[in-house]
Amino acid sequence: MRCRLRGVVGYTFPELERYFKDITAKSMILILENFPFPQKIREMRKQKFTFFLIKRNPRLSWKRAEEIYELAQDSVGIVGEEDIVSLEIKLLLREFKSINENRAWINSKVGAIVGDREDYQLLLSIPGIGSITAASVITEIGDISNFSSGRQIIKLAGLDL
Numbered sequence: 001m002r003c004r005l006r007g008v009v010g011y012t013f014p015e016l017e018r019y020f021k022d023i024t025a026k027s028m029i030l031i032l033e034n035f036p037f038p039q040k041i042r043e044m045r046k047q048k049f050t051f052f053l054i055k056r057n058p059r060l061s062w063k064r065a066e067e068i069y070e071l072a073q074d075s076v077g078i079v080g081e082e083d084i085v086s087l088e089i090k091l092l093l094r095e096f097k098s099i100n101e102n103r104a105w106i107n108s109k110v111g112a113i114v115g116d117r118e119d120y121q122l123l124l125s126i127p128g129i130g131s132i133t134a135a136s137v138i139t140e141i142g143d144i145s146n147f148s149s150g151r152q153i154i155k156l157a158g159l160d161l
Contacts, residue, residue, distance in 0.1 A: 001095060001099060002023050002024060005023045005024070005093075005096065006023045008085065008088060008089055009023065009028075009032070011077065012037055012077045012078060013037065013071075013072070013075055013077045014075070014076060014077055015072075015074075015075050016028070016031065016072075019067070026057050026060075027053060027057050027064075027065075027068075029096075030053060030056050030057060031053070032089055032093060034052070035049075036085070036086055037079075037085075038071075038072035038075035039072075041068075041069060041072035042073060046066060046069045050065035050066050050069060053068070106132065107132070110131050110132060110135045113135070114134075114135050117138065119138060119144050120134050123138070140156075
């Protein structure tokens with residue numbers, strides 16, 4: 001999904017693509033929803049555009065919002081077929097939001113099922129391990145107290161040659 005969004009932004013507003021490291025950043029999504037093309041930004045006054053962004057994302061600095069406005073003024077993004085590209089952007093954003101909603105729902109269900117387990121909490125304390133991975137490990141190995149050593153878990157995983 002990120003690659004598809006990045007691809008659309010790459011030909012509609014390429015300067016913006018390089019300005020945000022994360023294509024799914026809140027400000028980026030706001031811009032794609034409301035101003036998917038630089039010419040839409042150019043039609044606004046700078047103050048109105050920056051106020052719009054900051055009002056909806058208070059963590060965005062005024063300076064950064066103004067820089068985005070300036071990027072739109074000199075953008076080399078492809079012009080034409082705005083209707084179909086707008087539809088593509090809307091569909092991608094709808095799919096992205098759906099994925100995020102599903103992920104949040106799954107995380108809440110996983111938390112309800114295994115959230116009170118001590119082994120689950122221990123797994124979550126490992127950097128890089130999230131709720132889905134921790135629940136998957138528990139699903140695969142079952143009760144960790146059934147193993148007397150880490151070597152047994154390694155064998156179960158098929159990593160012991």
